Structures are given as structure tokens and as C-alpha cells.
Amino acid sequence: GAVVSQHPSWVICKSGTSVKIECRSLDFQATTMFWYRQFPKQSLMLMATSNEGSKATYEQGVEKDKFLINHASLTLSTLTVTSAHPEDSSFYICSARGGGTGLYEQYFGPGTRLTVT
Amino acid sequence: AQSVTQLGSHVSVSEGALVLLRCNYSSSVPPYLFWYVQYPNQGLQLLLKYTTGATLVKGINGFEAEFKKSETSFHLTKPSAHMSDAAEYFCAVSERTSYDKVIFGPGTSLSVIP
Numbered sequence: 362g363a364v365v366s367q368h369p370s371w372v373i374c375k376s377g378t379s380v381k382i383e384c385r386s387l388d389f390q391a392t393t394m395f396w397y398r399q400f401p402k403q404s405l406m407l408m409a410t411s412n413e414g415s416k417a418t419y420e421q422g423v424e425k426d427k428f429l430i431n432h433a434s435l436t437l438s439t440l441t442v443t444s445a446h447p448e449d450s451s452f453y454i455c456s457a458r459g460g461g462t463g464l465y466e467q468y469f470g471p472g473t474r475l476t477v478t
Numbered sequence: 479a480q481s482v483t484q485l486g487s488h489v490s491v492s493e494g495a496l497v498l499l500r501c502n503y504s505s506s507v508p509p510y511l512f513w514y515v516q517y518p519n520q521g522l523q524l525l526l527k528y529t530t531g532a533t534l535v536k537g538i539n540g541f542e543a544e545f546k547k548s549e550t551s552f553h554l555t556k557p558s559a560h561m562s563d564a565a566e567y568f569c570a571v572s573e574r575t576s577y578d579k580v581i582f583g584p585g586t587s588l589s590v591i592p
């Protein structure tokens with residue numbers, strides 16, 4: 362099946378610094394990638410949708426200047442949390458769609474645990 | 479607007495007992511429906527999906543779900559629970575006409591008692 366990886370799997374950073382998280386589709390071309398945020402014991406909340414070569418579409422309430430998303434190639438999307446604060450600590454999960462698997466199915470990465478101290 | 483509800487944020491069953499996790503959805507158009515499982519500190523794994531055709535869908539690890547349009551439900555079942563089934567389960571819905579958004583339910587935590 363289609364495989365999506367994320368790097369790093371966990372990261373600790375100091376308040377005020379920026380952190381970049383990578384999402385890669387390893388064996389298919391992802392025309393669309395999605396970024397989710399998950400707080401402990403809660404469901405996934407869609408943050409933004411990115412199409413290769415286009416600007417990301419952010420969900421209501423998500424600060425696009427704080428969560429920078431780049432989808433420069435068909436296999437890579439990045440999420441940069443700028444000027445991170447403790448409240449940004451969360452589990453970030455990406456997913457990817459494409460590669461002839463059907464328009465409706467997303468393949469999820471393993472997630473990145475961000476802790477801001 | 480689409481939405482998903484999952485009755486019971488936490489379900490406990492004995493090993494070998496029937497697993498039933500409930501999911502109801504709201505959608506203005508026929509949806510695609512999914513069940514995902516998440517183990518601690520991991521991403522999501524697709525258990526099964528309904529897109530079209532047979533309303534009883536079989537998935538991995540012995541799980542199955544039945545799409546009931548009249549009840550707007552997509553409940554997940556497994557005849558006999560195993561200890562390894564303990565995890566978080568998410569029901570999700572996606573509109574057929576808008577492939578971009580998958581809306582997740584709040585999740586149900588399944589515990590299996592030995």
C-alpha cells in the first residue's frame with residue numbers, strides 16, 4: 362500500500378523558535394496533502410489542504426502566518442510552525458492523496474509530536 | 479455541513495466478546511465513510527471504507543461495518559475482541575462531490591479486558 366512518512370517523529374523546541382515538519386509520500390505522487398492537529402484524547406482537526414504548486418487552503422481559525430505550508434513537489438509537503446509557543450504543543454499528522462488509489466482515500470503519516478518548552 | 483458522531487467516548491469489552499462501536503453521520507449528499515484505528519503515538523490506519531456497492535464492508539483484522547442509509551449509520555463490529563484491538567477508533571466521512579475534506583468523529587477508545 363501507499364506509504365507516507367513524517368520527519369521528525371518528535372521534536373522539542375524552545376518558545377519563540379520555528380520548527381519544520383516534513384511529510385513525504387514514498388511510493389506514490391501526492392497531488393494533495395493534508396495537515397491535521399490532534400490534542401491528547403481528542404480527534405483530528407484539519408488545519409489545511411495543500412495542492413502541489415499551489416498555496417495552501419487553511420481551515421477557519423488556523424493562522425496561516427503561523428503555520429506555513431509548502432507543497433513544492435508531488436512527494437513532499439512541509440509544515441513550519443513559526444515562533445512556536447507552548448500552546449502549539451500537539452501531535453501533527455499529515456496525509457496524502459493521489460497515485461491512482463482513488464480520489465477519496467487519504468494515507469496517513471505516523472505523526473510528529475511537537476513539544477514547546 | 480457534514481458531521482460525525484460516535485456514541486460512547488470509551489467502550490470496554492471482555493476478550494472474546496463482541497465489539498460494537500457506533501457511528502452516525504450527517505451529510506447532505508451520499509458520503510464516503512471510513513473507520514480508522516490509532517494506536518498510542520501513532521498515525522491512523524484505515525480499517526475499512528464504504529464508497530459504493532455492497533453495504534456490508536469487511537476490513538482488516540476481522541472488523542466489518544454496515545452502511546445503513548435510512549439510519550445514517552456506519553457501525554463497526556468484530557465478533558470476538560482480542561487484546562490487540564485496544565486502541566482509539568475514528569469514524570470519518572467525506573463528501574463524494576468534495577474529495578478534499580475528511581471529517582473525523584470524536585473517537586472511541588476501546589479497552590479489552592482479559
